[in-house]
Structure formats: C-alpha cells, structure tokens
Amino acid sequence: xxxxxxxxxGWTLFSGVVALGLASISGHYFKADKEHRPEKMxxxxxxxxxxxxxKTVAIEALLAxxxxxxGEATFKKCMAxxxxxxxxxxxxxxxxxxxxxxxxxxxxxxxAYSDALKAKGGKWDWATMNExxxxxxxxxxxxxxxxAGISDPAERANLMVYLxxxxxxxPLPAVPAAAEGAEAGAEVAAAVVGxxxxGEQVxxxxxxxxxxxxxxxxxxxxxxxxxxxxxxxxxxxxxAYSDALKGKGGVWxxxxxxxxxxxxxxxxxxxxxxxxxxxxxxxxxxVIAYIKAAK
Numbered sequence: 273x274x275x276x277x278x279x280x281x282g283w284t285l286f287s288g289v290v291a292l293g294l295a296s297i298s299g300h301y302f303k304a305d306k307e308h309r310p311e312k313m314x315x316x317x318x319x320x321x322x323x324x325x326x327k328t329v330a331i332e333a334l335l336a337x338x339x340x341x342x343g344e345a346t347f348k349k350c351m352a353x354x355x356x357x358x359x360x361x362x363x364x365x366x367x368x369x370x371x372x373x374x375x376x377x378x379x380x381x382x383x384a385y386s387d388a389l390k391a392k393g394g395k396w397d398w399a400t401m402n403e404x405x406x407x408x409x410x411x412x413x414x415x416x417x418x419x420a421g422i423s424d425p426a427e428r429a430n431l432m433v434y435l436x437x438x439x440x441x442x443p444l445p446a447v448p449a450a451a452e453g454a455e456a457g458a459e460v461a462a463a464v465v466g467x468x469x470x471g472e473q474v475x476x477x478x479x480x481x482x483x484x485x486x487x488x489x490x491x492x493x494x495x496x497x498x499x500x501x502x503x504x505x506x507x508x509x510x511x512a513y514s515d516a517l518k519g520k521g522g523v524w525x526x527x528x529x530x531x532x533x534x535x536x537x538x539x540x541x542x543x544x545x546x547x548x549x550x551x552x553x554x555x556x557x558x559v560i561a562y563i564k565a566a567k
Contacts, residue, residue, distance in 0.1 A: 466561025
C-alpha cells in the first residue's frame, strides 16, 4: 500500500510540475505574440469609413454651400504675404486677383515663383486649389510657401469661393453623383434649387434700391429685369455703375449672381452696393429664380 501511495503521489507531483511548465511556456508565447502584433489590426477597405470615423463630404458639395464672407475672414491669415485687389502689389507672395483659371506658377508676370511650383503645370482650378490649400509643401515639394495649409475642408471651400469672386468668377464645379446620393449631398442639392415665389419675399429686402419689372425705373440701384445673362456692370442703360463693378467683366450667370449676392463687397471691392449680402444659400437661389422669372 505504501509503495502504491508513493507511486500515485509521485505521478501527481509530476503532473503538477508539467502543468506549471506548460503554463509558463504558454504565458511567454502569448506575451511575445502581443509584443509583435501590428499596431493596426486588419486592413482598410476602400470607400468604407473606419469605425467611429466621420463621413467625408466631397469638396464640390462644400463649395455649393460655401460662404464667401467667411472666406474673406479666413483670407486674413494670408494677408501677411498676399494682396488680392486688382492691380495690387506683390508681397512675399504674389497678388492673387483673378488667380482662378490662371496658370500654376505663372499667374503674375515677373513674380519669382519657385521652380517646384512652375514645374507643376496646369491651371488653378477647383481641385488643384483645394489640394494646394490643404498642404502647399506636399502639393509642390520645395515651394517657397511657408503656410502649413488649411485642414478644415469647409474652411477651404469658403476661402476658394472668396478667391474666385475676386476677378475670376469661374462656375462652381458639379457635385458628384455619389455626394448627391448621400445625406449631406442631398441637402446641398435641395438648397440650391430656387423657388421664385419664396424669392419674391426675400426680394423685399432689395426693393428700397431696385425695381425688377420690365421697363422699371432705376433707383439707388439699377432695374434688374432681364439682368440674368447680361454683362456685369452694364445691364441698365444710363445707370452709373461703379468702376469696381464695370471692371469685373463677364456676365451675370447663376454662379456670378450667387457670388454677388453672397457678399457684394467681396465680389467687387469698392462697389456702391451697401447691402451686406445673403448668407443663406437657399435665399440666394430663391432670389435668383425670382429675378430670372420676373416679367
């Protein structure tokens, strides 16, 4: 019996030692595994946002509702190096009047652009300007631009609309179909569809200075009947338009009317218009629809 008891006790002790050893080995193995695991588990699937991440809104959708007045405020960050008035002097950076649509690295004659920027080629369209404003050094490695960039897409959109209103007046880009299908894009699409009946109500803010009926007299401001499609600063015969507005050029298309109604002073610095503008994109779209429909 004693021998049998000793045998059983020996095997029990041996089993415990083996179990302890296996636990120690297992612990070391999984500890090492954790130390060598990748920082980011799994992989990303293109087009799918990470858990908890924010949805990306297309810059075209943001441009459709951008506020030039806010863009003018953002431009104050740029004024240490740039002017934007027509004929303004170059500073550390070039004058930016009418920069949209101009050649990248060749907008202002005589300005010493960096070789990096001159080598980019192309023109300052919406996509190119957005990329530049996001990260100038990444856009053109070796550029002289010391500004780090604007990380907020909405702020970039506001700034671009303001820049565009200073002598360029390019039409806004179309909102991509994917963005239009998204909730944010659907809101944008709805916001820019004008309602002439509602626009007539908004236009009451304008009647102190303007008429809109056919053959209506000029007042403090010109008669606006048939203004859509006419030449900027030359629509109403005999009206004394400001030099600032006459110097803009182009025609009153939807994009130009929208830029004007957003912030008349930003659109043409020095013009006679005292009205501050309409910050609501829907109000602007409604007024444009009303003016176009006026008989």
